[in-house]
Amino acid sequence: MFAWLNDLPVWLGFLIVTGTLVVVTCAGIALLRPFVLKVFGPEPGRNEQVTMVLTVGGVFYGLLLGLVAAATYQAYDSAQDLVSSEAAAVGTLYREVSAYPEPERVVLQQDLVDYTNNLLTVAFPDLRAGQDPPGGTAIVGRFQQHLLAFEPRTRTQEIVHTAAIEQFAKFDDQRRERINATAGGLPDVLWGVIVLGALVNLAMLCLFSLSTRGAHLLLGGLFAFFLGTMIFLIAALDYPFRGDLSVSPDPVESMYHNVMNR
Template sequence: MPLDIGYYLPGSLAIAAFVLCAMGGLMAVRRFSNLDRLRLHHDVAGNMFAVGGTLYAVILGLVVVDAIGTFETARTTVEKEADAIANVVLLAERLPADKSAAIKSLCERYILEAVDGEWPLMNQGKVDEKAQNLVVQLLREVSDFEPVTENQKIISPLLIQRSLDLMDQRRARIGISLNGLPSVEWLVLCVGAIVTIVLTYFFHLESYRTQLAMTALIALLIALNLYLVLLFAAPFTGDLTVSAGVFGYVLSAMRAS
């Protein structure tokens, strides 16, 4: 089984390995390079590091903010999906007993399948076809109802709209779970991290331990931000995920009513 750094323990090990590699690179430069020559180019290296470091910091910061936004969007989408289910159940109570029972049964089955089946599958980057079929069955059940009374004629289109809202929010959730950060962005972030770390090697401080500590801190800061991107850009995988708890709350309310 491949190492999944979306989990905290493997991720911590990956961060530690990144920092150690950065320190190892500095050790190699200090051992095999002409240190006097490095001192001669401190001014140029300083300007290069300022430009490269600032540019990378801006790019990394924007990606981190975007990843956090993706996570919050996923959380809001799940809440709206649960709200749509609750609305369908509430509206169904105004229908005849047999139709109301059929709609509530489909809603309950969907919640159970989403929590017990779809969430674990999304953690693997997959889609639960059974949950999709239950949503389609629910929409058909709602659409097949022929209203008779004036009250039912008002309820029926609202019920269809809420069922469509449920389908739309589920589609949005699945889209977020399947579309992570593009590979080209990861390539830019990783290459930028390496370049930024390497630029620190073009300086020579009299205190070897001080420079080693500074390089380690810069590498740690970059690694932590990259790990934030990894965690937040995939809201349904790893240890930091959007919970399905709101579905459980809706189910409890359904069974209590």
């Protein structure tokens, strides 16, 4: 629902989400304030009915928002760990094939260099823009073909080849987990509940009565700003590989420079 936020700068997306909720809340307070007294009657007790509903609804909504925010950040953190694990697996595999004889060693190493370069120059930029990056699977298939075509001629080469095949399987698993993580995101029905809950809470806040309009607008605006900040945080981290807040390719870059010397 909020995937479009990833196409905007972080500051602009933040201002749009928080500003919209603040404007809607302040407008609701200004429009509904004259009718609050007619609907809920005079003081005392005018706010007790609203407070009861706002407190109960706020507790459940706050719990939902907190759990969703925690789960979203956990998914984001897990995606960063997957990138680190894949980079480590590629680096280890590169060192494994370094023990191969010529010309197989150069061919296998070049395949891994091409794959890493594709990650940095094509895959991550495309994922950040919300596109499906091409090329990586073809390079992995090419490497697998070259790896399995090698026939060990000595006991040492057989040991090295077996270890390389095992490491390739580990790398392929890490890569598939990272690819699966790129398709994450909260379901639309959950986003619908979050947005509906926010509107209900803001509506209840508009029905709350304070002695002065300025105080009502100030407190309502602050509450709406805080609510908008939480919703923006969830939306910004919802797709961990998209937007300016996407996971960093730094582990891949570090391996590319330190292990492959590129």
